Amino acid sequence: MPRLAFDISFCAQLDKLQKPVKKGVFDAWHKFESLTLEQLFRDPGLKLEALKGAKDKQIRTIRIDQGTRGAVLAPESGDTFVLLRVGPHDETTSWALKQKATVNSVTRAVEIRDIQTLEELTPAYERIAPGPERRLFAKVSDGDMTTLGIDGTTLRQARVLTSVEQLEVFAPFFPQDQREVLEYLAAGFTVDEVWRDVVAVSLAGADPAEPVDTGDYAAAIHRTPTRIAVVTDSDELRDILDKPFAAWRVFLNPSQHKVAYRPSYSGSAQVTGGPGTGKTVVALHRVRHLLRQLPEGERILLTSYTNALVAALRTGLEALVEDESVRDRVDIMTVDAFAGRVLSTDRKPTWGAQEKTRWRQAAKVTGFTGTERFLAQEYKHVVLAQNLRTYEEYEACERHGRGSALPVSRRRVVWDTVQEFTARLAADGLRSHIGTCAEAADLLERQGPRYRHVVVDEAQDLHPAQWRLLRAAVPEGPDDLFVAGDPHQRIYDSKVSLKAVGIRVAGRSTRMRRNYRSTQEILSWATGLLVGRPFAELADDSRDDTLLGYRSSLHGGRPETHGAADADAELDALAERVRGWLDAGVRPGEIGVCARTVSTCDRVMERLRDADVPVTRLKGTATGRAGAVSVGTMHAFKGLEYRCVAVVGVCAEALPFAKAVTPADDDRLQHETDLAAERCLLFVACTRARDGLYVSWWGEPSRFLVEAGV
Numbered sequence: 005m006p007r008l009a010f011d012i013s014f015c016a017q018l019d020k021l022q023k024p025v026k027k028g029v030f031d032a033w034h035k036f037e038s039l040t041l042e043q044l045f046r047d048p049g050l051k052l053e054a055l056k057g058a059k060d061k062q063i064r065t066i067r068i069d070q071g072t073r074g075a076v077l078a079p080e081s082g083d084t085f086v087l088l089r090v091g092p093h094d095e096t097t098s099w100a101l102k103q104k105a106t107v108n109s110v111t112r113a114v115e116i117r118d119i120q121t122l123e124e125l126t127p128a129y130e131r132i133a134p135g136p137e138r139r140l141f142a143k144v145s146d147g148d149m150t151t152l153g154i155d156g157t158t159l160r161q162a163r164v165l166t167s168v169e170q171l172e173v174f175a176p177f178f179p180q181d182q183r184e185v186l187e188y189l190a191a192g193f194t195v196d197e198v199w200r201d202v203v204a205v206s207l208a209g210a211d212p213a214e215p216v217d218t219g220d221y222a223a224a225i226h227r228t229p230t231r232i233a234v235v236t237d238s239d240e241l242r243d244i245l246d247k248p249f250a251a252w253r254v255f256l257n258p259s260q261h262k263v264a265y266r267p268s269y270s271g272s273a274q275v276t277g278g279p280g281t282g283k284t285v286v287a288l289h290r291v292r293h294l295l296r297q298l299p300e301g302e303r304i305l306l307t308s309y310t311n312a313l314v315a316a317l318r319t320g321l322e323a324l325v326e327d328e329s330v331r332d333r334v335d336i337m338t339v340d341a342f343a344g345r346v347l348s349t350d351r352k353p354t355w356g357a358q359e360k361t362r363w364r365q366a367a368k369v370t371g372f373t374g375t376e377r378f379l380a381q382e383y384k385h386v387v388l389a390q391n392l393r394t395y396e397e398y399e400a401c402e403r404h405g406r407g408s409a410l411p412v413s414r415r416r417v418v419w420d421t422v423q424e425f426t427a428r429l430a431a432d433g434l435r436s437h438i439g440t441c442a443e444a445a446d447l448l449e450r451q452g453p454r455y456r457h458v459v460v461d462e463a464q465d466l467h468p469a470q471w472r473l474l475r476a477a478v479p480e481g482p483d484d485l486f487v488a489g490d491p492h493q494r495i496y497d498s499k500v501s502l503k504a505v506g507i508r509v510a511g512r513s514t515r516m517r518r519n520y521r522s523t524q525e526i527l528s529w530a531t532g533l534l535v536g537r538p539f540a541e542l543a544d545d546s547r548d549d550t551l552l553g554y555r556s557s558l559h560g561g562r563p564e565t566h567g568a569a570d571a572d573a574e575l576d577a578l579a580e581r582v583r584g585w586l587d588a589g590v591r592p593g594e595i596g597v598c599a600r601t602v603s604t605c606d607r608v609m610e611r612l613r614d615a616d617v618p619v620t621r622l623k624g625t626a627t628g629r630a631g632a633v634s635v636g637t638m639h640a641f642k643g644l645e646y647r648c649v650a651v652v653g654v655c656a657e658a659l660p661f662a663k664a665v666t667p668a669d670d671d672r673l674q675h676e677t678d679l680a681a682e683r684c685l686l687f688v689a690c691t692r693a694r695d696g697l698y699v700s701w702w703g704e705p706s707r708f709l710v711e712a713g714v
């Protein structure tokens with residue numbers, strides 16, 4: 005029976021397709037399910053046409069609706085067809101004419117390449133290339149290339165390249181598996197590493213020695229599960245068309261799949277990677293996997309840092325695990341909420357300004373003469389971080405990471421002030437966030453664990469007391485903790501390594517390198533903000549993490565920057581930019597505008613409202629509304645994503661935000677940590693953008709932009 009399968013590049017178009025086009029795709033799929041091969045080729049509505057002048061006669065087009073065509077792989081053998089992409093008639097036809105399908109002789113997967121563009125590009129680059137020894141892949145032998153699945157045509161084309169930048173030009177046209185191999189080699193990975201991390205993963209257990217029939221497309225299509233979805237059920241297809249997230253349950257890339265669906269880890273496991281590498285998606289799939297084997301009566305905790313992230317995890321899990329009774333076995337909440345639940349306390353959490361006043365009051369009682377900021381940091385980064393219980397412990401402790409001198413003679417008064425502060429909080433029915441976690445950890449350490457597995461997303465910002473709580477929440481053993489995070493996105497001032505809190509992930513740690521969210525242009529620009537700065541690993545802070553090999557295969561325009569003369573002019577330009585996106589067909593809900601401060605967000609809301617742009621404020625658990633542009637602080641944007649993002653108010657005095665940075669004279673180390681967090685904040689904000697990024701300021705630009713050479 006004929007069948008229409010779906011290529012991942014079609015799925016990537018899904019959230020931009022209009023309803024009638026989606027309906028056309030559904031109807032076409034239905035025809036493939038119900039007609040014979042002969043009827044299909046004759047069907048006047050479908051017009052499964054061969055194209056005159058096509059580079060590959062297996063690539064045809066079908067009619068989707070009036071004016072819209074689909075490019076289809078119609079293999080000469082077998083009866084499974086693949087919808088590659090849809091679009092306006094002429095555009096799709098001219099794309100289809102240039103493509104060629106082949107079966108990779110090593111991975112056995114179907115690959116599509118833009119052979120015409122590659123053939124046009126290659127001679128031009130060959131003419132300007134230096135001698136063979138100075139080219140990009142000079143150190144990799146032809147034999148090794150063949151072992152990794154690079155075929156003769158790609159080899160000739162790859163051999164002309166002299167730089168990673170040139171590879172980026174060719175990359176979108178290369179066959180997919182081969183492109184990935186070349187990108188890893190170009191990023192400095194050895195042939196053995198590429199075999200292990202890329203090719204062997206795609207082989208998914210198949211024997212590489214087994215001969216491959218590169219003419220057998222029917223078999224190859226089924227061996228390309230990470231790029232081609234064979235959908236047999238109309239409800240499943242409706243799901244994919246209606247909820248683009250559903251597409252990602254069909255296609256995890258091999259390295260994501262390997263991490264998420266590994267039957268079991270012998271202990272805690274970790275996945276790291278730059279923004280948009282799919283860490284959250286992998287964490288959600290891991291929960292799905294763990295649910296399938298969860299013993300009766302046991303539960304899973306899925307947790308993250310903020311309420312908005314927890315709301316996003318909840319929605320993600322709903323899309324992935326349909327059965328509500330199964331989902332109910334997962335508690336999804338912030339670590340702070342979990343701590344509150346463990347203590348089942350009525351005490352209310354305190355907030356920044358309130359704590360400041362309370363530190364001042366406590367200091368008055370004890371006669372401490374330093375600043376409230378010093379006290380708050382000493383409590384958080386020394387007393388709670390090291391879990392110090394007595395003055396003797398505090399007196400003897402090493403104040404790791406603190407850059408302010410504190411003679412032993414002054415420790416007594418600091419300790420007494422901390423005691424005064426905590427006693428007064430308790431007496432007034434209040435609690436500090438991290439203090440609650442420390443108390444809850446103590447309680448759980450006495451009472452015993454509550455979960456079979458704990459899965460943590462955005463792990464980079466958790467404090468040691470929060471880790472102690474999570475550690476105590478689950479018994480040590482196989483699959484106890486699964487941790488996803490990125491040290492480059494640390495935007496709160498907790499700096500902790502998993503090793504230091506007794507969570508060992510050595511040998512069970514994977515770094516993701518492919519970004520699925522942003523275009524390469526956005527990624528390179530944003531990564532430039534961090535270049536040359538060390539970032540301690542999540543697992544072990546004596547080693548540095550790296551963005552080596554971090555890349556995207558999506559392409560688009562370069563980010564736009566705009567410096568205005570004053571604040572009003574900056575907002576006018578923003579309104580114009582947002583209007584431009586809307587006029588170009590971007591839906592309001594696909595646009596996010598963020599700023600460092602709440603007051604700038606307020607002004608943005610007002611200005612966009614004046615321009616008749618529907619707006620909604622991101623706060624607490626709200627992650628936006630379909631019909632309105634989301635406006636929020638950079639902190640609120642953590643973990644979210646939008647098709648187009650404007651980051652505004654990136655001015656010298658707003659970023660770094662003076663109030664958030666400890667003066668170097670008070671504490672040199674804390675000053676550096678705070679500055680790094682402010683820089684990461686800008687990086688996090690910019691990497692929320694998928695297709696379009698706009699960054700603006702008024703007056704002097706932020707030093708972070710200047711240092712990145714913007």
Ligand SMILES: Nc1ncnc2c1ncn2[C@@H]1O[C@H](COP(=O)(O)OP(=O)(O)OP(=O)(O)O)[C@@H](O)[C@H]1O
Binds near residue numbers: 256
């Ligand atoms: N294999 C894949 N194919 C296509 N898209 C994917 C794939 N994996 C993830 N994505 C998409 O990429 C985007 C980023 O994924 P996700 O939010 O999980 O990344 P992340 O690493 O957690 O990002 P961040 O650290 O920036 O919050 C999402 O839109 C997700 O649906």
